[in-house]
Amino acid sequence: MIRSKLPDVDTTIFTVMSRLALEHKAVNLGQGFPDFNPDPRLLKLVDKAMADGHNQYPYMPGVAPLREAIARKTKELYGHAYDPETEITVTSGATEALMATVLAAVGPGDEVIVIEPCYDSYLPSIRLAGATAVPVPLRAPTETDPYYRIDWQRVRDAITPKSRLLMLNFPHNPTGAVLDERDLDALEQIVRDTGILLVSDEVYEHIVFDGKPHASLARRPLLAEHAFVISSFGKTYHTTGWKIGYCCAPRQLSLELRKVHQFMVFTVSSPMQFALAEFMNDPQPYLDLPAFYQAKRDRLSQGLAKTRFKPLPSPGTFFLMADYSAMSDLPEADFSRWLTVDHGVTVIPISAFYQRPDAPESNHRLVRFCFAKKDETLDAALEKLQRV
Numbered sequence: 001m002i003r004s005k006l007p008d009v010d011t012t013i014f015t016v017m018s019r020l021a022l023e024h025k026a027v028n029l030g031q032g033f034p035d036f037n038p039d040p041r042l043l044k045l046v047d048k049a050m051a052d053g054h055n056q057y058p059y060m061p062g063v064a065p066l067r068e069a070i071a072r073k074t075k076e077l078y079g080h081a082y083d084p085e086t087e088i089t090v091t092s093g094a095t096e097a098l099m100a101t102v103l104a105a106v107g108p109g110d111e112v113i114v115i116e117p118c119y120d121s122y123l124p125s126i127r128l129a130g131a132t133a134v135p136v137p138l139r140a141p142t143e144t145d146p147y148y149r150i151d152w153q154r155v156r157d158a159i160t161p162k163s164r165l166l167m168l169n170f171p172h173n174p175t176g177a178v179l180d181e182r183d184l185d186a187l188e189q190i191v192r193d194t195g196i197l198l199v200s201d202e203v204y205e206h207i208v209f210d211g212k213p214h215a216s217l218a219r220r221p222l223l224a225e226h227a228f229v230i231s232s233f234g235k236t237y238h239t240t241g242w243k244i245g246y247c248c249a250p251r252q253l254s255l256e257l258r259k260v261h262q263f264m265v266f267t268v269s270s271p272m273q274f275a276l277a278e279f280m281n282d283p284q285p286y287l288d289l290p291a292f293y294q295a296k297r298d299r300l301s302q303g304l305a306k307t308r309f310k311p312l313p314s315p316g317t318f319f320l321m322a323d324y325s326a327m328s329d330l331p332e333a334d335f336s337r338w339l340t341v342d343h344g345v346t347v348i349p350i351s352a353f354y355q356r357p358d359a360p361e362s363n364h365r366l367v368r369f370c371f372a373k374k375d376e377t378l379d380a381a382l383e384k385l386q387r388v
Helices: 013-023 040-051 064-078 093-105 122-128 152-158 181-194 221-226 233-237 251-264 270-279 289-304 332-343 375-385
Strands: 088-091 111-116 132-137 163-169 197-201 227-232 245-248 319-323 366-370
Touching: 013 332, 040 270, 064 088, 064 245, 064 270, 088 093, 088 251, 093 122, 093 163, 093 197, 093 227, 093 245, 093 251, 111 122, 111 152, 122 132, 132 152, 152 181, 163 181, 181 221, 197 221, 221 227, 227 233, 233 245, 233 270, 289 319, 289 375, 332 366
Parallel strands: 111 132, 111 163, 163 197, 197 227
Antiparallel strands: 088 245, 227 245, 319 366
């Protein structure tokens, strides 16, 4: 009999809700993936890479042209020069980068500070490493400030001599919160005082709205020296099924990351890497991404405002949260199932992003909508929601 290392972990809520959507033919605005294809030019480049013979194991940290393209983009956007040979690693999606980072950086007896609500892979990866997660909640919206924000004093107060790692995710899934320069100032002071290592999950780096720049940790030398900065081609180029991401980190941190990476997946798809490297020569696709998704955000938000949902602001990501308290007292997970089964629209409960999803303090009658969908998909969902 196997002794489970994750005895209380079941199939993720994303899989559960997507399966329920299929069973009931619901419009799926739950799981975060586009229902449209990538740029046809990128698909042609994959065909070309295969025809050119890039079909065998590539170099373990990632093919050189792609790592060089990542280094150029990061330097141009954020000003930090990572060495593509020793400081950039191509991974099997951002999730593998996160898992490999945690396994490389922490062990039994260590503490890892996470900001709740948080993406569902963080807590299991910490437990598998033998460490302990220490949740710090985001400050909830108020009437005068309708945005989720990080309380840096609470973060500082959570740091102990056992604290090894602080996991950050901005733009933030599921709240859409983003950092600004004042946040980076506060984080710099914490790092200066404590020396804590950082994991910066920046997979939505190119999906920041209303003309604001992305506050990458790579913008600040002190933060970059202490950080594993992770991103995802899936989110940037509408290729979530390709599962290709990357991690930028100082040489010594990258060295430890690669030790784990090579025995988790060894390397990732060769033709996709070569195709992405060539596609990145044109920066316009990721420069145009904020406007592309802002139009979809506004379409969904304006549509929800005509229903009994109360949409919350979404400064970044391709997610939007909404309050359903005007229509139901059900806990978030039950409401999400009811909305799927009885009304044909699938969402994700925000409680799923907490360490204790069934606890009363994890249920705020909020659900997450994904607007990385065709306009007709969003319109079909809104038509159904107007009848709820």
